[in-house]
Amino acid sequence: MSQRRVFRRFVLPIAWLLIGAVIAVSLVSIAFTGSSSANDDQLYPTGEVPAETVTVEKSTVENTLAITGTIKLDDAQTLNAPVDGVVNWAFVKPGDNVSKGDRIFQIRAETQPEATNTTSSADNESDAAEQVQQPAKAVVAYHDVRATATGKVGKFAIELNDEVTKGAALGKVQPQNFKAVGTINPLDRYRLMEGAREAEITIDGGPEPFVCKNLSVADSASESIDQEQGSEAANEETITGLGSEPGQEQPGGASGSEISCVVPEDVVVFDGLSMRMDIDAGSAENVLTVPVTAVRGLVGQGAIWVLNDKGKEIRTEVELGVTDGKVVEVVSGVKSGAEVLRYVPGSNPVPETEPGMEFYP
Incomplete structure (x- = not known):
């Protein structure tokens, strides 16, 4: 085989x-x-998710805010009657350009003083005397209404010789000054606490980017108070006299906040133009930083959670500096290379929905 x-x-x-x-x-x-197998047993799920951490490292923080908005004319200033009376004179006509403090109207007001008592002797009674009330002459006063701002006079709301009451609107003065106006996120206001006073304005298709000064953030409450006080102060000038001629020179008796700055007079802009406002609020080079989500409190003093050698989370007080809304400078309290929690314990990380400072409740 x-x-x-x-x-x-x-x-x-x-x-x-x-x-x-x-x-x-x-x-x-x-x-x-x-x-x-023994290896498979090590992969058995425990239901615990390890905390996400980051390392404290050095970087440069540039605190620059970019805000969109529009170019706007200053609000028209209303001319109010300071007293009850008759509008007997207008020093200008609608469309005229005036300067702040120029006289616009004159109001004639009459006040009746109390009657005075006089004594006269009777013909048939030598010692008797009777009290006779003599009506006092009316006192005429002239009150000037002056321009509260430099600008152009609008259409009059009254006619000459009209009777008006105190506070009545007589007309308006439209200033020819422009402002760049935007809205700032309330949280981002913390980034301006160092006192930025100017911004760079960019208008697509317009002039070269220019510096806009007198940067200010206004709340609605303070705006209304300022306007009311300005109106009262401008119309407070009054003059008193008898038989003064019209025209005679007489001595004078607030979800977000609005951010704005004054456009220079030599820059050509128009009401309603869209613009971008870039605000440089400071910077810090080669400094220790952590994400803002890792810090509780972002102004002056704050706290972060550092992991020690055994992986235990230790609350650590730190001194904070400049922030760009994403990371924040750590001035003191932690060393470079330290491992910290990326999110404050108990916070609820959510995706950022709009530009500005990150916020995790």
Whole structure:
């Protein structure tokens, strides 16, 4: 019998039989003991998610705010009657340009003093005397209404010789000054606490970017108070006299906050133009920084959570500096390379929905 024939008839069938036996044993083992191993047990889920951390590192913080808005004319200033009386003179006409303090109207007001008592002797009684009340003459006073701002006089709200009451609107003066006006996120106001006083204004398709000065943030409450006080102060000048001629010179008796700055007079702009306001509120180079989400409190003093050698979270007080809304300078309280929690414990990280300072409640 040849070797090939022996291999086919005896060796090959025995080999297949052995392979089948091994497979059968393996299937029985899996069925009754499972396929778990010591390594698999280490991957068993525990329900705990490790806290996300970041490293304190050095970088440059540039605190620059970019705010969109529009170019606006200053608000028109209303001319109010300071007293009850008659509008007997107008020193200008609608459309005239006036300067702040120029006389616009004159109001004639009459006041009636109390009657005086006089004594007269009777013809038939030598010692008797009777009291006679003599009506006093009316006192005429002239009150000037002056321009509260430099600008153009609008259409009069009254006619000459009209009677008016105190506080009545007589007309308006429209200033020819422009402001760049935008809205600042309340949280971003913390970034301006160092006292930025100017901004760079860019108008697409307009003049070269220019510096806009007298940067201010106004709340609605303070705006209304300022306007009311300005109106009262401007119309407080009064003059008193008898028979004064018209025209005779007489001595004078607040979700976001609005941010604005004054456009220079030599820059040509128009009411309603869209603009971008870039505010440089300071910078810090090569300083220790952490994300703002890692800090509780972002002004002056704050706290971060540092991981020690054993992985324990340690609340650490730190002194803070400049922030750009994404990261904040850590002046003192922690060293470079320290590992800190990326989010304040108990906060609820949410995606940022709009530009500005990141905020995690």
